[in-house]
Amino acid sequence: MTDTVDLLVRQMRIESSGVLSLRLEHPRGEALDRWTPGAHLDLHLGGGLVRQYSLCGDPDDKAGYRVAILREPDGRGGSRRVHDTLRPGDTVPVSLPRNNFELLPSPRYVFVAGGIGITPILAMIVEAQRAGADWELHYGGRSRATMAFLDELAPHEGRVHVVTEDTDGLLDLPSILGTARPGTLVYACGPEGLLTAVESYAGTWPDGAIRLERFKAKERPAAEGDGDQPITVVCEQSGVSATVDPDRTILETLEEAGVDVPNSCREGICGTCETRVLCGTPDHRDSLLTTAERESGATIMICVSRARSAELVLDI
Template sequence: MTTDADTIPMMVRQMRVESSGVVSLRLERQDGGAVDRWTPGAHLDLHLNRGTIRQYSLCGDPDDKTGYRVAILHEVTGRGGSRHVHETLRPGDSLSVSAPRNNFELLPSPRYVFIAGGIGITPILAMIGEAERMGAEWELHYGGRARASMAFLDELSGYGDRVHVVTEEADGILDLAGILGTAREETLVYACGPEGLLGAVEGYTDSWPDGAIRLERFKAKEIPADTLAGDRPVRVICERSGISATVAPDRTILDTLEESGVDVPNSCREGICGTCETRVLAGTPDHRDSLLSSSEQESGTTIMICVSRARSDELVLDL
C-alpha cells in the first residue's frame, strides 16, 4: 500500500459543481509550496476516509504550479470514495495525495481522435490542451446521457466544431463505426469512459495499426470464469530480496508476497492503476490487467502482480 511517506498533505481549496453528479476539487499544498508538474493523462491517488485510496485523473493545467484539479462523479452504488467526496469533503478539509503518475501518456502525433464517455472526459481535457500546444490536428467525440450530466461543456465550447457532443436523450450513442471504421494514417486514438464504450472502441479498431489505440479504464475488465478455473500454483522468486513463495490458485501474487514479507507499492488491487507494476526477469506472465497495451503484454517485460499470474511454472521478479 502507498505509505504516508509517499504522499503530500494537501487542502481542498475549492469545490465546484461541473454538471449533475460531478464536482471538481482544487487541491493546494498545505505548506503553500509548488506542486509537481504533470503530463496529460496523469492521475493522483487521493487518500480519503478510513484508508480509502482512489485514483482520479488530473484535468487542470499541467503548467499550474499552485495546485491540482480533479473531477469526481458521484457513484451512489460505488465503493464509497466518491460518496465521501460529494457528501462529506468540503473546502478547507485536508487530505493526503500521491505524486502524479501517468499510465495514459499522450504520445506525439500529427493527428488525434479523442473519445470520451461521461466522466471519461477528465484525462482528455488536458490532452486537448497539449494537442493545441503541439499544433496537432484533433477532434473530440464526447458522449453522455444528457447535457446536464456532461462536465466541462463550457470549457470545451471554445474549441468550436472540433468538439462533437452526442447525448443519448437527443442523438443516441456515439457513431463509432463512422469515427473508427476506417483506419487513418499517422493518427492516435485516445478513449476513456465506461467499459461498454471502450469495448465497442476495441471492436471497431481491428484495422488500425498496433499501438494506435490507447484506452484508460476506470474499472477492471472482468476475468472469464473459465480462465480462473484453470489457475494452478505458480512459484514466484524475488531476485533482489531472495524471497520465494508458491502462489495458490485462489491467491494473487501480491497477496502472497505481502504475506511473505515483501513490501510492494500498490493501490487499486484491480489491475488498473499501475502502482504494482513489476519487472519480469524470467518466466512468462499471464496478463489479466486492464492497463497494459496488447504489445506491452506480449513483450512480457512487466506484470501487474495484483491480478496477473504466470503461464510458466516459475516467475522471477525484480523485487
Template sequence: MIEQRKPSQRPASGGEFAAELHVTERETVADGVVALTLADPGGRGLPAWSPGAHIDLSPRPDVVRQYSLCGDPADRTGWRIAVLREPEGRGGSRLVHDDLVPGSRVQVRGPRNNFALAEAPRYLFIAGGIGVTPILPMVAAAEAAGASWRLVYGGRRRASMAFRTELARHGDKVVIWPQDEAGLLPLDDELGEPRADTLVYCCGPEPLLAEVERRCGAWPTGALHVERFAARPVGEPVRAGGFEVVCKRSGLTLDVAPDRSILHTAEDAGITVLSSCQEGTCGTCETEVIEGTPDHRDSVLSESEREAGDVMMICVSRSRTPRLVLDL
C-alpha cells in the same frame, strides 16, 4: 510503430510523492459531478505531471481511489480532479461528495501516467461521461502543439456532461453528443476508415471502450490508446493451481496459492510493494519479470507489452509457467 503505453517508471518503494493536501476550491461542474482543486497547505509546489496522469486520493485511511488530473500541467500550485457521484459504487465517490469541502485535508499519492499523450499530427479523442477528465489536458496540449484534433464527447444527458462550457471555446472541434437527444455515439462514422496519421485516445465506461477497440481492429498497430476506470472482464487463469515466485531482490521464494495474489503473498512475507487499486487498472504495482511467463489479467498493458512479458501487474496477474522470477 507507436506503442500503446510506455511502462511507468516506478520509484523505489517509499520514493513516490505522498502528502496531505487541502481542498482549496470545490465546484459543481455537472449533475452529480464535482471538481476539486488540491494544494499543499504550506504553499509548496506540487510535482510535475503530463496529460493522462492520475493520482491516488484517500478520503479515508481505508479508502483509496484513482482520479485523473484535469487541470493545467503548467500550474504547479494545485491539482484539479473531477469526481462523479456513483450511488452504486464502492463508496469512495460518496465520501468525496459528502465530506470534502474547501479546507478539508486529504491524503494524496502520485502522479502516475499510464495514458500518456504521444506525439502525432492528428488526434481523435473519444470520451464517455466522466471519462472526459483525462482528455481535457490532452485537448489543450494538442491545441498548443498545433496538431489537428477532434473530440467526440458522449453522455447520458447534456446536464450530466462535465466541462461543456470549458470545451465550448474550441468551437466545432468538439462534438457534444447527449444520448437522450442523439442516441449512441456515431463510432462507425468516426472510426470506420483507418487513418495512418491519427492516434485515437478513448476513456469512458467499458461498453464504449469495447466498441471502440472492436472498430479499431483494422487501424494501424498502436493507434488506439484507452484508459479504464474499472477492470475489464477476464476469463479463468491459465493455470488452475498455484505457482512459485522467486523474489530476486528479497532472496525469498514464495508459493502463490490459487486463491491468493502475488501481491498479497509478497506482503504476507514482509515484502513492501507499492499498490493502490488492487484490480489491475492503476499500474502502481507494475513489477519487472526476470524469468517465466506471466498470465496477464490487468487492464493497463498494451498487447505488445503483454507479448514482451517483461513487466506485470502483480495485484491481479498470475503465471503461465510453474515458476516466475520477479524484481521484488
C-alpha cells in the same frame, strides 16, 4: 504504499449533475510536481479507501491539481466519501502524479469520451492545442445536464462534437473510427461499453493507434484447462520465495510473506504494482498493458496476474 503529500482542498465546484471537481494545493503554497496529460492521482480518503482520479487541469499549473469525481451511489465508497465528507479547507494525502495513459506526439488526434471519461481528455486537448496538432473530440453522455466541463469546451466549436443519449442517441463510432486515418492517434476514456466498442476497431487501425483508459477492470479471462495452478514466486531483491495458491493473488501472497509492494487499485487498472519480471512467463490479467507490452513479458501487475510458467522471478 506510494509516496504521498498532504494537499489542501482549496476549492470544490459542481461541474454537472453528479460531478464535483476539487482543486488541491500545497498548504504552504509550494509548487507541485508537473504532470503530463493522461496522468492521475491516488487520493487516500481514510479508512483504507484509495481511489485514482485523472488530472484534468493545466499541466503547467504548478500551483494546484484539479480532479473531478462522479458520484457513484452503487460504487465502493470513494466517490461518496468525496462528495459527502470532503470540504474546502480539509487536507487529503495524495500520491505523486503517475501516467499510464500518456499522450504520444502526433500530428492528428481523435478523442472519444463518455461521461466522466472527459477528465483525462481535457488536458490532452490543452497539449494538442499547444503543439499545433489537428484534433477533434466526440463527447457522449446521457444528457447535457450530466456532462461536465461543457463550458470549457465551448470555445472549441467545430472541433467538439457533443452527443446526448436523450436527444441524439449514442456516439456514431462507425463514422468516427470505421476508416483508419494516417498519422492519427485515438484516445478514448469512458464506461466499459463504450471502450469495448472503440476497441473493436483496433484491427482496422495501425497497432497502437487506438489507446484506452479504463476506470474499471475488464472481465478477467477464465483460467485455461483445469483452472489456476499453484505457482512459485521468487523475489530477487528481498530473497523471499513463496507459493501462490490458486485462490490467492501474487500481491496478497507477498504481503503475507512480509514483502512491501506499492499498490492501490488491486484490480489491474492503475499500474501502481507493476513489477519487472526477471524470469518466467506472466499470465497477464490486467486492463492496462498493451498487446506489445504483454507479449514482451517484461513487467506484470501482481495484483491480478499470475504466471504461465511454474516459477516467476520478480525484481522486488
